Structure formats: structure tokens, C-alpha cells
Amino acid sequence: MAEIAAEAGVPFAARQRPPAKVVGPAAWARRNLFGSWWSTALTLVLGYLILRFAWGFFDWAVVHAIWTVPYDAQGHANSAPCRAQMGVGACWAVIADKYRFILFGFYPYDEQWRPLVCIALFLALYAISANRRFWRRELGLVWIVTLLLILLLMHGSETLGLTVVTDDRWGGLPLTLLLATFGLALAFPLAVAVALGRRSRTLPAVRLLCVVYVELIRGVPLISLLFMSSVMFPLFMPQGVNFDNLLRAQVAIILFAAAYLAEVVRGGLQALPKGQYEAADALGLSYGRKTRLIVLPQALRIVIPPLVNTFIGFFKDTSLVLIIGIYDLLQSGRAAVDDPVWQGFGNEVYVLLALIYFCFCFAMSKYSRGLERDFSRSRRR
Amino acid sequence: MSVTVAAEELPEVQSAVKADAAPAIVMEKVSKWFGTMQVLRDVSMTIAQGERVVICGPSGSGKSTTIRCINRLESHQEGRIVVDGTELTDDLRALDTIRREVGMVFQSFNLFPHLTILENCTLAPIWVRKMPKQQAETLAMEYLTRVKIPEQAKKYPGQLSGGQQQRVAIARALCMKPKIMLFDEPTSALDPEMIKEVLDTMIGLAQTGMTMVCVTHEMGFARQVADRVMFMDRGEIVESGTPVRMFEDPQTDRLKLFLSQILRGH
Numbered sequence: 163m164a165e166i167a168a169e170a171g172v173p174f175a176a177r178q179r180p181p182a183k184v185v186g187p188a189a190w191a192r193r194n195l196f197g198s199w200w201s202t203a204l205t206l207v208l209g210y211l212i213l214r215f216a217w218g219f220f221d222w223a224v225v226h227a228i229w230t231v232p233y234d235a236q237g238h239a240n241s242a243p244c245r246a247q248m249g250v251g252a253c254w255a256v257i258a259d260k261y262r263f264i265l266f267g268f269y270p271y272d273e274q275w276r277p278l279v280c281i282a283l284f285l286a287l288y289a290i291s292a293n294r295r296f297w298r299r300e301l302g303l304v305w306i307v308t309l310l311l312i313l314l315l316m317h318g319s320e321t322l323g324l325t326v327v328t329d330d331r332w333g334g335l336p337l338t339l340l341l342a343t344f345g346l347a348l349a350f351p352l353a354v355a356v357a358l359g360r361r362s363r364t365l366p367a368v369r370l371l372c373v374v375y376v377e378l379i380r381g382v383p384l385i386s387l388l389f390m391s392s393v394m395f396p397l398f399m400p401q402g403v404n405f406d407n408l409l410r411a412q413v414a415i416i417l418f419a420a421a422y423l424a425e426v427v428r429g430g431l432q433a434l435p436k437g438q439y440e441a442a443d444a445l446g447l448s449y450g451r452k453t454r455l456i457v458l459p460q461a462l463r464i465v466i467p468p469l470v471n472t473f474i475g476f477f478k479d480t481s482l483v484l485i486i487g488i489y490d491l492l493q494s495g496r497a498a499v500d501d502p503v504w505q506g507f508g509n510e511v512y513v514l515l516a517l518i519y520f521c522f523c524f525a526m527s528k529y530s531r532g533l534e535r536d537f538s539r540s541r542r543r
Numbered sequence: 544m545s546v547t548v549a550a551e552e553l554p555e556v557q558s559a560v561k562a563d564a565a566p567a568i569v570m571e572k573v574s575k576w577f578g579t580m581q582v583l584r585d586v587s588m589t590i591a592q593g594e595r596v597v598i599c600g601p602s603g604s605g606k607s608t609t610i611r612c613i614n615r616l617e618s619h620q621e622g623r624i625v626v627d628g629t630e631l632t633d634d635l636r637a638l639d640t641i642r643r644e645v646g647m648v649f650q651s652f653n654l655f656p657h658l659t660i661l662e663n664c665t666l667a668p669i670w671v672r673k674m675p676k677q678q679a680e681t682l683a684m685e686y687l688t689r690v691k692i693p694e695q696a697k698k699y700p701g702q703l704s705g706g707q708q709q710r711v712a713i714a715r716a717l718c719m720k721p722k723i724m725l726f727d728e729p730t731s732a733l734d735p736e737m738i739k740e741v742l743d744t745m746i747g748l749a750q751t752g753m754t755m756v757c758v759t760h761e762m763g764f765a766r767q768v769a770d771r772v773m774f775m776d777r778g779e780i781v782e783s784g785t786p787v788r789m790f791e792d793p794q795t796d797r798l799k800l801f802l803s804q805i806l807r808g809h
Contacts, residue, residue: 435651435653437649437651437653438653438655440616440649440653441647441649441653441654441655442655443614443616443642444614444616444642444645444646444647444649444716445642445666445667445671445715445716445719446639446642446643446667446671446719447666447667447670447671448639451670451671455666455670456655459657460655460656460657463657537657
């Protein structure tokens with residue numbers, strides 16, 4: 163456009179800035195918040211409610227909050243000052259006293275550096291994977307090694323001098339990250355395979371199997387699947403054969419997530435123009451190469467938003483394992499306030515839990531938006 | 544209908560037909576149905592090596608389906624198709640062999656939008672021909688130079704104009720060093736001012752003696768380049784002959800009608 167204007171002989175200097183009435187924050191507010199008497203009224207009412215709530219929260223969480231409580235000679239916290247302020251101010255002392263239980267559940271107190279290292283390993287793994295410079299074949303190897311290392315650290319090994327901690331004592335944040343990461347990392351390839359299988363024209367039996375799998379799994383709630391894995395599954399197995407509870411819950415989550423992700427991926431496969439398949443065929447690419455080089459890179463880019471949506475949903479859905487007695491982050495937090503000293507101080511703990519979940523989910527959402535932007539930049543313009 | 548380029552503007556192209564060699568493409572009584580609708584009726588043709596054939600006809604006449612059968616993007620249900628000595632069957636190995644020897648250019652270009660122009664061109668040589676990457680890139684640059692857009696190699700298809708994209712598509716097909724090139728209405732999706740650049744590229748290709756089968760409405764191109772023009776209507780070949788004979792002395796009413804429709808307005 164600039165060249166056209168220049169060629170037409172319109173000097174740039176002659177152009178004026180738009181008047182302040184059109185741009186700037188004041189104009190924005192006028193246009194969007196006070197455009198008519200109706201929107202002005204709405205702005206005022208909602209503004210009042212938001213301020214009112216924000217002030218109430220601030221008053222509770224900061225102004226009247228109690229940050230520490232006295233400890234007696236045995237090291238037990240005395241929650242009496244908090245009880246006196248209950249309902250008026252937050253008692254953050256509950257978190258100071260209980261944070262290790264919330265974060266690590268029933269994991270032996272002296273060994274809790276191990277789950278802490280695991281959390282660090284998870285975060286490092288996410289950080290590395292997020293960087294597109296590292297998107298190479300070796301990254302898969304890094305994932306496998308890191309995940310195995312995490313399992314080893316959590317479980318321990320006598321030969322390495324680490325006390326064995328069986329997984330019924332695992333809990334808290336590492337367990338949530340474990341369920342979510344293993345769940346999605348294994349569900350995703352399965353989902354791609356199922357989505358491709360469902361679109362197969364040459365293998366009708368495979369297609370039928372994929373359809374049945376997706377429809378069966380999607381037809382039941384995750385809770386019932388978890389119950390089935392925990393209660394019914396052992397009934398069908400011969401005496402003496404028993405897989406542990408956590409593993410069964412993990413498998414249930416993988417199968418459930420894969421069914422949903424498969425439908426998302428299938429959407430991407432369908433959105434790809436037929437011409438792309440034909441061009442790949444015409445060049446003589448085999449099915450495998452066509453899928454890997456042409457179809458999946460494009461189909462998966464198309465479905466980044468719904469894919470991340472599903473990821474975020476499943477990250478939070480891992481908290482449903484609490485119904486079969488697994489102490490994930492949410493359940494550990496709930497259990498922390500079962501302590502008679504801290505009974506009734508659930509709000510403070512839930513605020514913390516919400517904050518932790520929010521950090522992870524928001525990071526995923528933010529990252530996916532960046533990814534979308536990068537991909538669309540290389541595609542168009 | 545797009546603008547027809549007058550024959551006088553185009554350079555002379557010598558015929559390269561090798562009538563004595565084995566034919567490049569043989570179709571014998573090929574029939575095909577979509578559901579219950581018959582789209583090809585006993586289509587038979589023999590195309591010699593080096594021959595340039597233009598297939599024309601009204602839309603829905605089966606001309607696209609015919610050339611899509613040659614590299615089996617569509618499978619025929621009756622009859623026989625032999626391409627470069629290999630019969631097209633469900634045998635996947637035969638299919639691989641043929642697709643390696645037959646290049647195709649589509650109406651809607653079908654470049655891979657997530658790959659650069661260079662990657663579009665090197666993909667098949669590297670993965671299908673097992674060519675080393677370096678060599679494939681040299682080859683790709685050679686063909687991109689031939690279609691006159693080497694400077695666009697690092698860009699993505701979305702950044703190119705339609706005419707440029709179609710020339711890349713031609714270069715991409717040529718990088719596989721095919722013996723036969725199929726063109727499925729290569730200029731129909733282009734703005735008028737871009738048609739000539741694509742036609743010029745195709746004429747350049749014709750001058751190298753490539754066997755070409757083109758579905759197109761560009762009668763100027765047909766007149767200049769084609770050894771033979773086939774007119775299809777309702778799934779069958781109605782008439783075929785040299786361009787001069789076909790355009791100046793049409794024998795059937797259907798071709799006369801088609802020519803009068805296509806030339807109206809020019």
C-alpha cells in the first residue's frame with residue numbers, strides 16, 4: 163500500500179495522526195464501555211461487583227490474614243489465633259505448616275527430596291520440549307530416559323541405596339504430574355494411530371476396531387472407568403495376579419484420553435484438503451511417508467487449539483483418581499486439613515491448589531497460542 | 544473460461560513423437576463408475592513416447608477422470624491401462640513404479656504449505672528416489688531455474704502468486720525425472736495475467752520432447768503444442784485428430800457445439 167500511495171504522489175508528511183477521539187485508552191473506553199446508556203449501566207454495575215469482590219478477597223487474604231502461628235515445645239502448631247479470626251481473615255499458617263504434605267502426600271518425610279527432584283525433572287522436561295530448537299529425534303530418547311529416571315527416583319532401589327517407597331505412598335504434585343505426563347505422552351501416539359485407523363479405507367477391520375474403541379470409551383464417564391479398573395478388573399483376574407492400583411488408574415486415564423484425542427486428531431485429518439493426499443500419492447510417496455511428512459505435520463497444526471484444550475482438561479481430570487484412594491495433589495490438599503489442628507481451613511489450601519493448577523494450565527494455553535502464531539506465520543503472508 | 548492465447552504469439556515446437564518405440568500409455572476399453580453413474584465409457588487410446596496430447600471437452604465429460612486413471616489417483620473398473628510397459632492393477636509395487644515415472648500437475652497446485660519451495664521439490668527425490676539431500680537440492684535448483692523462480696526457493700508456497708505456485712508444482716513434478724507428465728487443467732485456477740507464464744513453462748517442457756497429456760481449455764496452447772487433440776463428452780472420446788483438423792474441420796455436432804461455446808467471446 164505504501165508504494166501505491168507514494169506513486170500516486172501523496173506525500174507522507176501530509177498525513178495527520180488520527181484524532182485522539184478515535185484512538186487511545188479514553189476512546190477505547192468510550193467505544194466499548196460507555197457506548198450507550200445500556201452498556202454504561204452494565205459497566206457501572208459489573209464494575210461495582212468486581213471491585214466489591216476484589217476488595218473482599220484482598221481484605222480476607224491480606225489485610226486480616228494471619229501468616230504465622232506459635233508452635234509448642236513438641237513442634238505442634240497452635241491454631242488458636244487462626245480460629246479467632248476464622249471467616250474474617252485467611253490463615254496462611256496452615257500452608258506454612260502443611261505444605262510438604264500437600265506437595266508430597268504420604269511420601270516418607272525424610273525422603274521427600276526425591277519427589278522434589280522429580281518435580282524439577284518434569285519442569286525441565288517441559289521446558290526443553292517447549293523449545294522448538296530441540297524438536298529432534300533425540301528428544302524422544304530424552305523423554306524416555308527422564309521418565310524412567312523419575313520412576314526410579316520415586317520408587318527407589320536398594321542397590322542404589324535409596325529406600326524403596328511403594329507407589330501406594332506416592333502423592334501430591336509429583337503424582338499429578340506423573341499421571342498427566344505419562345497419560346498424555348502415551349495417549350497421544352495411541353490417539354494418532356486410532357485416528358489414522360479410523361480413516362483407513364483399505365483395512366475395514368482395523369477401522370471398525372477403532373470406531374468401537376472410541377465410541378465405547380467416550381460413552382462412559384472417566385469415573386466409572388476408574389472404578390472399573392480399580393474394583394471390577396481384579397475380579398476378572400485369576401487369584402494371585404494383581405496389578406497395582408496406580409498402574410490400573412494410569413492405564414484407564416491413557417485409554418480415556420486417547421479416545422478423546424483421537425477424535426481431535428481425526429478432525430485435523432479431515433480438515434486437510436484432498437489435494438494434499440493426491441499430490442503426495444502422485445509423487446509416489448508411500449502411505450507411511452505420506453502420513454509422516456505431509457499429512458500429520460499439517461493435520462496436527464490445524465488442531466493445536468482443540469488439542470491443548472483436551473490436554474488442559476485431562477491435566478485437571480487426573481484429580482478424579484481421588485475416588486479410588488490415590489492421593490494426587492487435590493486429595494493431598496484435602497487430607498492436609500483433616501488434621502484436627504487445621505480442620506476448617508480448607509479455603510486457604512484450595513486457593514493454593516487452584517493457583518498451582520492455574521499455573522500449569524495457563525502455561526499450556528499461553529504456549530499453544532505462541533505455537534499457533536509461529537506456525538501461521540510460516541504458512542501465510 | 545480463460546483467455547485463449549493466440550497461436551501466433553507462441554514459439555514453434557517441433558514434434559517429438561517416436562512412433563516406432565513402445566507406446567507410453569495404452570488404454571483399452573476403460574470404463575469407470577461413480578456409484579451407479581458411468582463416468583468413463585470404453586475409453587481407448589494409445590499415446591506414443593514423446594507425443595503431446597491435449598484432452599478437451601465440457602465439464603463433467605470425464606477428461607480429468609481419464610488422466611487421473613493414468614497414475615491411478617482413480618482406479619478404473621473395466622478395461623486395461625498400461626503405462627510405460629507396466630499394467631495398472633491393485634499390485635502396489637506396480638503402482639509405485641508407475642507413480643515414479645509419471646508426474647502430475649493439478650488445477651489447484653497442491654503444493655505442501657508447511658514446506659518451503661525447495662523442500663517441496665526435494666521431498667520426493669529424497670524419500671522416493673533415495674537421492675542424497677545435497678544432490679536433490681542441486682537438482683531442485685536446476686528445475687526452479689528452468690521455471691524461472693530460483694530466487695523463491697526459501698519461501699513458503701503461501702507467499703507466492705498463483706502463477707509462481709503452479710510453476711513450482713511443475714518443477715516439483717520434474718524433479719522426479721518422470722517420463723510422462725500429466726496436466727489437469729493447470730491454468731484454470733489462475734488469474735488471466737498469470738496464464739501465459741505457466742503456458743510458456745509448459746511449452747518449454749514440450750520442446751524437451753517430454754510425453755505430455757494435458758487437460759486444458761487453452762486452445763492456443765493446443766494448436767501450438769499438441770500432436771493430437773482428443774475431444775471428450777459424456778465419458779467417451781467423441782473425436783480425435785490433429786489440432787488443425789479438429790478446430791478447422793470438426794466432424795461431429797458435439798465438437799462443433801463445444802468449439803462454438805469455447806470460442807464465443809474471443
